[in-house]
Amino acid sequence: MYLAKVFVTLKPTVNDPQGITVLGGLKNMGYESVSEVRVGKLLEVKIEETDPHRAENIANEICDKLLANPVIEQYSVELLEQ
Amino acid sequence: MYLAKVFVTLKPTVNDPQGITVLGGLKNMGYESVSEVRVGKLLEVKIEETDPHRAENIANEICDKLLANPVIEQYSVELLEQ
Numbered sequence: 001m002y003l004a005k006v007f008v009t010l011k012p013t014v015n016d017p018q019g020i021t022v023l024g025g026l027k028n029m030g031y032e033s034v035s036e037v038r039v040g041k042l043l044e045v046k047i048e049e050t051d052p053h054r055a056e057n058i059a060n061e062i063c064d065k066l067l068a069n070p071v072i073e074q075y076s077v078e079l080l081e082q
Numbered sequence: 083m084y085l086a087k088v089f090v091t092l093k094p095t096v097n098d099p100q101g102i103t104v105l106g107g108l109k110n111m112g113y114e115s116v117s118e119v120r121v122g123k124l125l126e127v128k129i130e131e132t133d134p135h136r137a138e139n140i141a142n143e144i145c146d147k148l149l150a151n152p153v154i155e156q157y158s159v160e161l162l163e164q
Contacts, residue, residue, distance in 0.1 A: 001117075007124055022125070026144055033140065035083075036128040042089055043104070046118040058115065062108055 002047045004059035005078040008068045009040035043067055046082075055079060084129045086141035087160040090150045091122035125149055128164075137161060 010016050019037040026034045045062070049055040059077045068075040092098050101119040108116045127144070131137040141159045150157040 009124065009126070019125075022148070025148055029144075029147065031140060031144060033130045034127060034144070035130050036126075038126040040124040040126070042091065042122040042124040043101075044091070044118075044120040044122065045116060048115045048117050058113060062111075062113060062116070065111065066104070066107055 001082045002049060002052065002055040002059075003080045003082050004043075004045040004047055004055065005080065006043040006045060006059065006063055006067055006075055007040060007078070008043065008063070008073050008075045010038060010072055011074050014072045040073075041067075052079060052081070083164045084131060084134065084137040084141075085162045085164050086125075086127040086129055086137065087162065088125040088127060088141065088145055088149055088157055089122060089160070090125065090145075090155050090157045092120060092154055093156050096154045122155075123149075134161060134163070 016038050018039040022039065023034065023037040045059065047055045047058055056079055059079060063075045098120050100121040104121065105116065105119040127141065129137045129140055138161050141161060145157045145159065
């Protein structure tokens with residue numbers, strides 16, 4: 001069994017209003033040294049496969065098809081055997 | 083300057099309706115080997131400090147105070163020098 005940790009982030013050129021809001025909150029709380037916040041998603045996906053290549057293919061496929069929006073988001077996958 | 087990668091996930095005992103919905107979608111798409119999905123947040127926070135201990139303290143403090151809800155969420159921080 002594999003655990004795929006999928007990190008989905010907005011592409012660097014895409015505006016991130018959620019991150020800007022969090023940054024504003026931190027500045028208001030007095031954290032002046034925080035200069036930027038970007039918010040992304042972390043998905044932990046359990047894949048019941050014995051072959052790591054197959055598990056990795058499935059992880060990448062579901063990212064392309066469902067978990068990430070390729071127009072504005074990029075993703076990376078970290079595969080852990082369990 | 084430091085980049086703090088903050089991973090916020092629901093505690094294991096907390097129900098994750100968003101993850102269950104994604105899992106249902108994947109099952110409908112034919113991914114039978116996917117058995118569980120949990121959805122969390124990934125926050126990339128730039129901290130303008132030169133001292134790594136100070137940067138780490140700030141990262142942990144903002145998690146406790148704003149980025150994570152300690153009742154239902156847990157977090158981990160990965161600090162990268164830039």
